[in-house]
Amino acid sequence: AQSVTQLDSQVPVFEEAPVELRCNYSSSVSVYLFWYVQYPNQGLQLLLKYLSGSTLVKGINGFEAEFNKSQTSFHLRKPSVHISDTAEYFCAVSGSKQGNTPLVFGKGTRLSVIA
Amino acid sequence: GAVVSQHPSRVICKSGTSVKIECRSLDFQATTMFWYRQFPKQSLMLMATSNEGSKATYEQGVEKDKFLINHASLTLSTLTVTSAHPEDSSFYICSARGTGRAGGYTFGSGTRLTVV
Numbered sequence: 001a002q003s004v005t006q007l008d009s010q011v012p013v014f015e016e017a018p019v020e021l022r023c024n025y026s027s028s029v030s031v032y033l034f035w036y037v038q039y040p041n042q043g044l045q046l047l048l049k050y051l052s053g054s055t056l057v058k059g060i061n062g063f064e065a066e067f068n069k070s071q072t073s074f075h076l077r078k079p080s081v082h083i084s085d086t087a088e089y090f091c092a093v094s095g096s097k098q099g100n101t102p103l104v105f106g107k108g109t110r111l112s113v114i115a
Numbered sequence: 116g117a118v119v120s121q122h123p124s125r126v127i128c129k130s131g132t133s134v135k136i137e138c139r140s141l142d143f144q145a146t147t148m149f150w151y152r153q154f155p156k157q158s159l160m161l162m163a164t165s166n167e168g169s170k171a172t173y174e175q176g177v178e179k180d181k182f183l184i185n186h187a188s189l190t191l192s193t194l195t196v197t198s199a200h201p202e203d204s205s206f207y208i209c210s211a212r213g214t215g216r217a218g219g220y221t222f223g224s225g226t227r228l229t230v231v
Contacts, residue, residue, distance in 0.1 A: 034220070043121070043208055043224040044159075090158065094220075100147040100164055103210065103220055107158045 002027040002093040006106035013081055014114050021076040021109045023065075023091030033074040034092040034103065035065055044090065050074065051097060061085070086113045117143045119211045121223025128199055128230055136194045136226045138209035143221075144189035145211035150182075153206040153225075165192060199230040 007022040025031060032051050036044040048059025055067040065076045074091060088110055092103040118141040128134050138148065147166050151159040163179075165171035165186035173179045181203075183195040192211070196203055209223040 036222075041206070041225070041227060044222045046219075049219070098212065098214060100166055100212070102149045102161050102164055104161075105159045110156075 002029075002031065002095055002104045004091050004093050004104055004106035006089075006091050006109050008109050009107065010110045010112065012112045012114060015083055016080050018079050019077065019081050019085075019111065021089050021091075021111065023074045023076065023106060025072050025074060025091075025093045027093060027095060029095045032094045032097060033065075033067060034094070035059065035063070035074075035076050036090045036092060037061075038088045038090065038108075047076070047089075081111070081113050083113050083115060085111060087111060117211075117213065117219065117221040119145070119209060119221045119223045121209055121226060123226060124224060125227045126229070128228070130200055130230055131198055133195055133197045134199055134228060136196075136207055136209075136228075138192050138194075138211065138223045140190050140211050140213070140221070143211075143213040145192065145213055145221075146189065147212040148184075148186050148192035149210040149212075149220075150184060150192075150194050151208045151210065153208060155206075159208060162194075196228065199228070201230045204228055204230045 003026045005024045013019045034049045035047040047063050048057045050057050050067045058064045088108045090108050091106040095101050120139045150162045153159045162177045163171045163173045171184040186192040208225045
């Protein structure tokens, strides 16, 4: 079984400052990792994903994440945040590339960008 | 890219009535559909998994007679909340998976259900 822990429920940060949202996972099988962003009353938008290959994954909106197998982490980073990045961010894990294995989500991190 | 259309986006219904939520895959065949619910300021909790043409598999604690899932075709899955009560008010999101290049997870835009 897979599980995800997002260590911070809320992260306030000033505009143009860097940010890191932390995510640790637990899995007994191969792991595929995802970061999603959710704006109020909307669905989920995929920021980036790690399936295999390079451990540094670049996504949309200037976000990137690094898969660290030894530390079982997949932290999300952005060097300079904007007000528009204020949203809820979810880390998720899956045990398969295809098929009927669902995504398991962390509890989410609320990123608040302060002007 | 893969797109899932979810309707309605918002619905208000009276207690005791039923509500149907639809998710359609527009440009791929959704062999598997996942249904999640999300309470305010909380994460997404998996309710059930359905494969086209088969009965849905429900997570522990989810009432299968209350949350009816139909996945009769490769492009349409529905969730019907029967005899809705105020505690069923929530945000419901579907996620579809296909095969090959559509093997990723594609999410609908969600349905805000309010039961009054």
